[in-house]
Amino acid sequence: MTFRFISGLIASLLSLPCLAQVTVSEPWVRGTVAEQKASGAFMSLTSQTDSRLVQVQSPVAATVEIHEMKMDGGVMRMRPIADLALPAGKAVSLAPGGYHVMLIGLKQVLKPGDQVPLTLVVEGADKQRQQIEVKAAVRPLNSAAGAAPAAGSAHKH
Ligand SMILES: [Cu+2]
Numbered sequence: 339m340t341f342r343f344i345s346g347l348i349a350s351l352l353s354l355p356c357l358a359q360v361t362v363s364e365p366w367v368r369g370t371v372a373e374q375k376a377s378g379a380f381m382s383l384t385s386q387t388d389s390r391l392v393q394v395q396s397p398v399a400a401t402v403e404i405h406e407m408k409m410d411g412g413v414m415r416m417r418p419i420a421d422l423a424l425p426a427g428k429a430v431s432l433a434p435g436g437y438h439v440m441l442i443g444l445k446q447v448l449k450p451g452d453q454v455p456l457t458l459v460v461e462g463a464d465k466q467r468q469q470i471e472v473k474a475a476v477r478p479l480n481s482a483a484g485a486a487p488a489a490g491s492a493h494k495h
Contacts, residue, residue, distance in 0.1 A: 359385065359386040359387070360383060360384065360385045360386075360389070360424065360458070360460050360468075360470055361383070361384045361385075362381050362382070362383055362458065362470060362472050363381065363382045363384070363429075364380075364381060364382060365379065365380070365381035365456065365472045365473070365474035365475070366379070366380055366381070366474050366475050366476070366477050367379045367380075367441070367448055367454045367474045367475070367476050367477070368380075368434075368448075368476075368477060368479060369448050369449060369450050369452075369476045369477060369478050369479045370444060370447055370448045370479065371447065371479065372447055374444065374447070375442070375443060375444050376440065376441060376442050376443075376444060377441045377444060377448055378405075378434065378438040378439065378440060378441070379394075379396075379432070379438065379439035379440075379441060379454065379456060379474050380432045380433050380434065380438055380439070381432050381439075381472070381474065382429050382430070382431050382432070383424055383429070383430045383432070383458075384424075384427070384428065384429045384430070385424040385425075385426060385427075385460065386426060386427065387426050387462055387463065388423075388424070388425055388426045388462075388463050389424045389460050389461060389462045389463065390421040390422060390423055390424060390460065390461050391404060391421060391422040391424060391458060391459070391460055392420075392421045392459050392460065392461045392467070393458075393459035394439045394456055394457065394458055394459070395456070395457040395459070396441060396454060396455060396456050396457070397445075397455060398441060398444060398445055398446055398448065398454055398455075399441035399442055399443055399444050399445065400442060400443025400444075400445070401442040401443050402439060402440065402441055402442070402456075403418040403439075403440040403442065404418065404419050404420075404421065404422050404437070404438075404439060404440070405417060405418055405419065405437065405438050405439070405440045406419050406422075406436070406437050407435055407436055407437070407438075414435075416438075416440070418440070421461075422437055424460065439456065441454075448476045449476060450476050450477060450478045451475070451476060452475075452476040453473040453474065453475060453476070454473070454474045454475075454476060455471065455472070455473055455474075456471075456472040456473075456474055457469050457470070457471055457472070458470040458472060
């Protein structure tokens with residue numbers, strides 16, 4: 339029994355390198371006020387192998403989508419995308435004015451200092467999926483948008 343358990347454990351450990359190693363840095367969510375039903379989550383993602391962010395889940399929202407910002411007839415609009423490519427070794431930035439995770443149908447007010455759990459589902463080139471648990475810190479509603487403050491002001495949720 340013990341040996342079987344250990345060999346099973348080794349097998350599962352050996353299977354780990356097949357999964358893309360994804361680093362999530364500085365995840366944060368824009369805070370909300372009462373009655374506000376949507377917000378955005380932002381972070382930087384770096385995968386060691388070519389993979390894609392295919393889904394995001396969060397208990398604080400009824401629906402979670404991956405959005406991009408695109409010029410449409412001279413107006414910057416956001417729209418959902420099916421997935422977001424994570425090229426090997428390249429940091430992909432989700433930031434105000436660009437790609438972002440859209441939290442829709444919020445179940446609670448997101449106050450600065452709160453931690454919002456996010457589950458990122460990443461699919462590797464081999465179609466293997468993995469879930470990455472992230473805790474995103476809530477920043478004040480009007481917080482400067484970090485790397486892209488000018489674009490951030492144009493992106494209202
Ligand atoms: Cu959006």
